Amino acid sequence: MVILTCMGTHTxxxxxxxxxxxxxxxxxxxAFPHAGAGVTTVRPLCVELSGAFDAFAVRLPGRESRLEEPAETVMADLADKLAGELLHHADGRPVVLYGHCAGSTIAYEVARRLGPARVRALVVSSNPAPGSVRREPTFALPRPEFLGQVVADGYLPAQLLGNEELLDIVEPALRADYELVETHELELYERGGADPVAVPTVAVYGSDDHTVERAQLEAWSALTTGPFRVVSLPGGNDLPTSRPADLAAAIGEAVAALA
Structure with missing residues (x-):
């Protein structure tokens, strides 16, 4: 009889x-979810990947079971905490870091801190390379303008804009994550871009995703001194939830090829 376990680590x-x-x-x-999201958005992908990896969804403060904790808004602080937590949690094993949309920037910053000795590969999806595009921060805009930007970015279905009760729940985490990423990426842009890491990197995007261009995914090549490849999949911006099996297969194949 096979005994199923939810933890491959001792912590x-x-x-x-x-x-x-x-x-x-x-x-x-x-797996790092998109802005404002919790583990439910990357869980289907983790399930698909569980045959090849011990797969874990990352849960940031300020959402789901951590709703009462203050959300993180300073990238350096968050990445430092995550790197320490992850290093202990992985229990000495090599890791693959996957980030979707804004989660890609967080995963990259964690990869910078852990380095090639720990990180076997960095996989990002549906997000421009950090520091490659200038965008004025939107996190402090009034609710209609801010949520309009969130919808345009693909993080919130437009049909939910009329649900004020739901918006009251999800908006704080969204604003915190937008502040976290927007201020960090603007700083990177103004200083001339992000620093490369010596970690093999894979950039994935959906062929029907209108929120990002292939060239913006190819710009990730400047953020690694290791092997790099771009992978296109059928689908839109929500690959982890709409195409988890395809995305998992692409991640597994790319990581194996880079290794």
């Missing part, structure tokens, strides 16, 4: 949520 952390799998794997994968 537990409020930052990481695993999925059932058939025993510990040699490598752990950590």
């Amino acid at each position: 537990k952390s409020p930052w990481f949520v695993g999925v059932p799998h058939d025993g510990p794997k040699e490598c752990a994968l950590y």
